Amino acid sequence: MIVLVDESFLKRKSIQIRKDLLEMIYNAGTGHTGSSLSNTDILTALYYGVMRIDPENSNWQDRDRYVQSKGHAVESYWTVLADKGFFPKDELKTFSQFGSKLIGHPNNKMPGVEMNTGALGHGLSISVGMALGAKKDGKSYRVFTLMGDGEQAEGSIWEAAMAASHYKLDNLIGIIDRNNLQITGSTRDVMNNEPLDEKWKSFGWEVIEVDGNDVVELVEVLNNAPYKTDKPTLILANTVKGKGVSLAENVVGWHHKVPSEEEYKQAMDELTERLEVLK
Amino acid sequence: MNNIALKSRSGNKVANRKVISDTLLDLAKENSDIYVLTSDSRGSASMVQFGNELPEQLIEVGIAEQNLVGISAGLASVGKKPFVASPACFLSMRSIEQIKVDVAYSNSNVKLIGISGGVSYGALGMSHHSVQDLAVTRAIPGLHVMMPADRHETKKMIEALIDYDTPAYVRIGRNPVEDSYLNEDYDFEIGKAVEMNQGNDITIIASGETVRVALDTACALKDSDINCRVLNMHTIKPLDEVAIIKAAKETGKIITLEEHSIYGGLGAAVSEVVSQNHPVPMKIIGIPDEPAITGKTPEVFKHYGINAENISNIAKEMIHHN
Numbered sequence: 312m313i314v315l316v317d318e319s320f321l322k323r324k325s326i327q328i329r330k331d332l333l334e335m336i337y338n339a340g341t342g343h344t345g346s347s348l349s350n351t352d353i354l355t356a357l358y359y360g361v362m363r364i365d366p367e368n369s370n371w372q373d374r375d376r377y378v379q380s381k382g383h384a385v386e387s388y389w390t391v392l393a394d395k396g397f398f399p400k401d402e403l404k405t406f407s408q409f410g411s412k413l414i415g416h417p418n419n420k421m422p423g424v425e426m427n428t429g430a431l432g433h434g435l436s437i438s439v440g441m442a443l444g445a446k447k448d449g450k451s452y453r454v455f456t457l458m459g460d461g462e463q464a465e466g467s468i469w470e471a472a473m474a475a476s477h478y479k480l481d482n483l484i485g486i487i488d489r490n491n492l493q494i495t496g497s498t499r500d501v502m503n504n505e506p507l508d509e510k511w512k513s514f515g516w517e518v519i520e521v522d523g524n525d526v527v528e529l530v531e532v533l534n535n536a537p538y539k540t541d542k543p544t545l546i547l548a549n550t551v552k553g554k555g556v557s558l559a560e561n562v563v564g565w566h567h568k569v570p571s572e573e574e575y576k577q578a579m580d581e582l583t584e585r586l587e588v589l590k
Numbered sequence: 591m592n593n594i595a596l597k598s599r600s601g602n603k604v605a606n607r608k609v610i611s612d613t614l615l616d617l618a619k620e621n622s623d624i625y626v627l628t629s630d631s632r633g634s635a636s637m638v639q640f641g642n643e644l645p646e647q648l649i650e651v652g653i654a655e656q657n658l659v660g661i662s663a664g665l666a667s668v669g670k671k672p673f674v675a676s677p678a679c680f681l682s683m684r685s686i687e688q689i690k691v692d693v694a695y696s697n698s699n700v701k702l703i704g705i706s707g708g709v710s711y712g713a714l715g716m717s718h719h720s721v722q723d724l725a726v727t728r729a730i731p732g733l734h735v736m737m738p739a740d741r742h743e744t745k746k747m748i749e750a751l752i753d754y755d756t757p758a759y760v761r762i763g764r765n766p767v768e769d770s771y772l773n774e775d776y777d778f779e780i781g782k783a784v785e786m787n788q789g790n791d792i793t794i795i796a797s798g799e800t801v802r803v804a805l806d807t808a809c810a811l812k813d814s815d816i817n818c819r820v821l822n823m824h825t826i827k828p829l830d831e832v833a834i835i836k837a838a839k840e841t842g843k844i845i846t847l848e849e850h851s852i853y854g855g856l857g858a859a860v861s862e863v864v865s866q867n868h869p870v871p872m873k874i875i876g877i878p879d880e881p882a883i884t885g886k887t888p889e890v891f892k893h894y895g896i897n898a899e900n901i902s903n904i905a906k907e908m909i910h911h912n
């Protein structure tokens with residue numbers, strides 16, 4: 312499939328989303344800064360270059376489905392959904408405030424969210440159910456699931472991985488945000504899960520490795536899935552946690568850290584500068 | 591109430607799992623959105639025939655109970671009506687987080703059928719008994735918790751749940767159970783207790799297979815001129831508070847019976863209502879806080895005093911104590 316994408320638009324969008332989510336986190340005084348910045352390009356690719364969705368009609372039956380298994384990176388998700396028009400951008404100001412629907416994990420009270428997540432290891436099973444439902448109905452929508460690399464330690468993921476290939480779900484695309492970090496430290500040190508590619512291959516998946524912070528490459532790779540008839544696709548997206556904000560890049564402490572006033576200014580300046588260059 | 595098998599027993603014994611399977615098979619033939627999901631449990635769920643007749647509507651996930659519930663939530667989210675049939679002990683424990691988040695919190699229309707529940711796995715021991723499932727599921731917002739008494743109620747319950755969009759956990763036992771109803775000629779309403787026997791001297795509230803024990807107790811008490819009200823609380827959540835408060839006011843004493851730990855189950859649920867609305871003396875009868883003794887269900891019930899003889903004695907004591 313040849314896809315025409317406006318590369319510059321995508322790149323600018325991924326930076327603008329970063330600015331929006333940082334602003335939201337800074338104002339709320341809470342948020343998974345590093346985790347959200349890590350997968351911002353993946354979400355940007357999905358929502359602006361890949362998925363068939365209609366924000367005006369969020370329950371459109373033939374829409375592509377997205378399940379955010381790494382639910383904690385909700386800041387990137389809320390920001391993208393608001394930017395796409397699923398709900399007014401103004402609502403981002405209520406993030407994590409008392410009684411807000413924009414809570415610290417995906418919540419399907421908000422349009423655009425399929426499933427409530429937050430407990431790691433659930434998203435792929437849910438996606439298997441959705442993909443199986445599509446097959447049963449002869450529908451052509453695809454199901455995308457975003458997982459963390461630390462999350463790979465959850466046994467339930469491997470139950471789902473087995474089921475997906477067993478049921479030949481080539482309409483299912485799993486994405487691993489492989490930033491090599493989790494809360495405590497490096498994923499290799501906490502619980503080594505490598506070689507991930509061989510593990511997924513041995514579970515019957517077609518594995519594609521990609522630069523997970525290259526939004527243009529992501530769009531191309533995601534649009535071309537599935538790569539093999541009858542096989543689910545696993546996108547091993549190599550990323551940098553905290554990507555785009557130098558002071559947070561690859562620093563384990565930024566998993567759930569809120570920038571100070573100074574850090575915030577520095578981060579925003581850096582992103583604004585990058586945006587200027589792309590204009 | 592002439593359809594209650596109070597005395598006239600049919601002697602008929604049918605396993606509720608068979609009833610669920612037959613009922614779902616009938617309904618699923620007409621409705622291709624109905625799915626049964628199993629975790630290497632189709633035999634114990636009596637779903638073999640369902641799978642043979644409607645292979646496209648039975649989804650096997652293997653021995654993976656977390657995945658079982660997650661997949662069901664996904665299917666529900668794309669418009670299917672999944673019925674999960676897996677042993678209550680595993681379903682209510684191994685996959686409880688998926689039940690809480692993917693099903694209840696996400697409001698996925700999944701019906702969870704906990705088969706071989708309570709102590710019905712008999713000799714297999716605590717790993718296979720499920721006498722904590724009501725406590726756990728009852729505390730989850732957005733999830734109904736139900737337990738049918740016999741084959742008639744099981745059928746009506748499943749039929750009622752088909753077009754009912756709230757997720758539910760339904761617990762049944764493994765073994766054939768005696769009838770509590772004579773037929774299906776009565777109104778079954780989710781969340782509404784059935785008064786199985788009238789009486790104003792004392793109330794026994796039971797659910798599932800202990801309803802039969804409650805009816806037997808009411809019969810025994812009748813011989814001593816004691817009129818015992820029997821409430822069949824087939825829906826443990828949402829609980830029929832009106833019927834409970836009415837019973838407390840009108841009969842002044844309540845005994846609860848359950849095939850479940852005395853902690854957190856039917857007795858606890860009833861006492862939460864009674865204590866806060868119309869406190870009256872209560873006795874909670876169930877499985878004590880220990881790994882339940884192993885044996886056949888009637889043996890286990892007898893061991894823990896879940897039988898007519900013991901409960902009528904308790905009832906008499908409570909009445910004469912007044």
Ligand SMILES: Cc1ncc(C[n+]2csc(CCOP(=O)(O)OP(=O)(O)O)c2C)c(N)n1
Pocket residue numbers: 345346349381383384429430431432458459460461462463488490492493494498552566
């Ligand atoms: C079942 C479960 N256990 C623990 C947590 C707490 N938790 C939230 S994020 C996280 C680390 C996730 O690391 P990774 O999957 O690598 O994602 P990243 O944020 O690094 O992209 C943990 C342990 C959780 N949300 N769910």
